[in-house]
Amino acid sequence: MSQESYRGDVLQKIAGLGLVVGGILTVVSNAIFPRADDPSVVVQVLESYADNETLSQLSYLGITMGVIAIMIGTVGLYRNISTGAAAVWARLGFYGVIVGTTLFTVSMAIGLRAVARAVDWVAAGSGMNNSAYSVAAALVEASASMLDMTILVFWLALVFVAIGMVLSSAYPKWLGWTLLVASAAIVVIGITRFFTDPTQATEYIFAVPAGLTSLWALVTGIWITRREIQAM
Secondary structure (H helix, E strand, O other), X not given: OOOOOOOOOHHHHHHHHHXXXXXXXXXXXXXXXXXXXXXXXXXXHHHHHHHOHHHHHHHHHHHHHHHHHHHHHHHHHHHOOXXXXXXXXXXXXXXXXXXXXXXXXXXXXXXXXHHHHHHHHHXXXXXXXXXXXXXXXXXXXXXXXXXXXXXXXXXXXXXXXXXXXXXXXXXXXXXXXXXXXXXHHHHHHHHHHOOOOOXXXXXXXXXXXXXXXXXXXXXXXXXXXXXXXXXX
């Protein structure tokens, strides 16, 4: 048995569970997130937050926990790819996922604060010339800017993880190719986000490969978990 052959252990069990939980949480949290008709208009974003305070908070928290769970899953992926060029790509990808997860956490934290300030803004009368609006608007802009950078870093890291999976024999090739296609598409979309204002159309375009990434995490987690069960 080669070094890249399956080695069942506790880490693999945790990785499988993390990917399953991460896939479910990111899908559900994105589905319930309240979106403004025009995401480039700060007032509409604040109104959507204020009108759906609980859903907004749950979504931000769910996405954060889901991304952290996926990061835990990638620990098992890269540790199980142990030789050759595949191991180098997987390691680089894992380090990048850690950075991306950190950025995700900060961005979501700013988003949560924006929700709270949006509620304060509405309570103060929804005017655009008061201090409550200035604070809330600044938080929305900061969260959006950081999210754009987060998207680029996180999914570029997943491109590296995917290359490692494709080059190794530790996991089915089709799992690696699925992640590679979805992640590469998001990297391209992420670059364009720096030069264009967000619209509902661009958000939906982003949602397709992002949802595919969540589906990949779920399927990969199930595959790992089934393998562990069969090895008992």
